[in-house]
Amino acid sequence: MKGDLDAVVVGAGPNGLAAAITMARAGRSVLVLEAATSPGGGARSAELTLPGFVHDVCSAIHPLAAVSPFFASVPLARHGLELLPFEIPLAHPIDGGRAGLLYQSLDDTAAGLGVDGRAWRQVIGWTAQRWDRVAPAVLGPVLRPPRHPVTLAGFGLRAAPPATWVARRFSTDEGAGLFAGCAAHSFMPLTRPLSTSFGMMLAASGHRANWPAARGGTGAITRALVDLLVELGGEVLTSSPVRSMADIPRSRAVLFDVTPRQLLAVAGDELSGNYRRRLERFRYGPGVFKVDYALREPVPWTNDGCRRAGTVHLGGSVAEVAAAEHEVARGRHSQRPFVLVGQQSLVDPSRAPAGRHTLWTYCHVPNGSDVDMTEAIEGQIERFAPGFRDIVLARHVAGAGWYEAHNANNVGGDINGGSFNGLQLLFRPTVSLHPYRTSNPRLFLCSSSTPPGGGVHGMCGFHAAESALATVLR
């Protein structure tokens, strides 16, 4: 690219690419600088175990991409992206061979939950049926006048209590567990206010759009975003870490797909003292420990629904899931952790050689943990799928340190760009009417450290680019 650029984006994660596409679509020249040797951040795939086994290095299951207004606004299918639904998006097994099953159909889910069908309709169905009015407000900055204030107030009232309270509305372990597992995606103790909001939004997104996986691996999302950006005239330079402002070519705006800690390291001198101090107070959340498996055959789940589910949440009863998350919040490692499992190869044969399968699993650990959780994860899988260890061909293990080395945004293994506890759930990186702006009118933050936070949805990047287009690039 010749001459001064309109915008440089630092980091080619889903949010950085969404910001760059939004710029390019508006006719602005844009260059993306990515530290790693390939673009994608938390949206990559690789043969981590054996040749022919394609694993999702980070994100795997994409309800948020499926419901994202940004993703809906770009022609990614034309660039090869196909999101594959599962017959059963989510299963939550309970000891004794039982399981709560989430189908895309609310009616089928309620029918399957039996006596808890009514509670599921009240807790999750309410949001699912009002999705178009709730989601736009939840997927953007909070301090913006909502278009449907009454519905949003209704959502807020329902989402405010701790998940452990709301779980009491269910009378079976299957119903309560299915809900609590969704809430545990928040990385918050389930006894905290607003932990329910995650459970409601994630479960409702399953009814709205399934919990799909990308054909060929999550890297297909990144390839489609990069192809589209290049088609629109943008450019991505990999192996280009930005360590200081001197590494950034002249441009009218810079959008950072990084977390506050890196923004301070790169651009601290360009920010006001007050804004710097506010960023220094930004808190990071727990980390992850992940194991990817190459399998000889599908997992021998005791419960048949689990054999057909894209995602399986392992943790048992609400009390157990809550206890495991509570341990992590207190800086300890649970020996019976809440484990998230992805079975992408069930619907995507391209993930493994004929007849073979991949398995994606991770659990939450304290930030910066260096404890090996492989045994604990496999203990939970064996609990609901005896004989699992016998079908393992190879495993790839990655702890919190591995994730931070892989991507500087994963501070201490935190995969959400910062904790969701307290005010940071709603206001990130600081309490502000304009969360994407910094104290420097030329510099913006566009990562998951801004609203609406973690996940592959591109909404942070989209909103940040809109903010730059409305101000310095007007």
Ligand SMILES: Cc1cc2nc3c(=O)[nH]c(=O)nc-3n(C[C@H](O)[C@H](O)[C@H](O)COP(=O)(O)OP(=O)(O)OC[C@H]3O[C@@H](n4cnc5c(N)ncnc54)[C@H](O)[C@@H]3O)c2cc1C
């Ligand atoms: C193990 C794991 C499982 C996950 N599972 C899911 C899931 O199933 N579904 C889901 O929706 N989400 C999931 N996520 C979360 C999701 O991947 C992230 O929330 C999302 O990728 C955040 O996007 P981002 O663009 O804000 O940041 P990132 O994806 O982290 O991208 C940031 C990019 O910036 C680059 N960068 C950082 N610093 C610099 C610098 N100084 N100079 C140049 N480049 C820099 C990084 O290398 C990286 O490529 C998971 C994440 C992990 C790690």
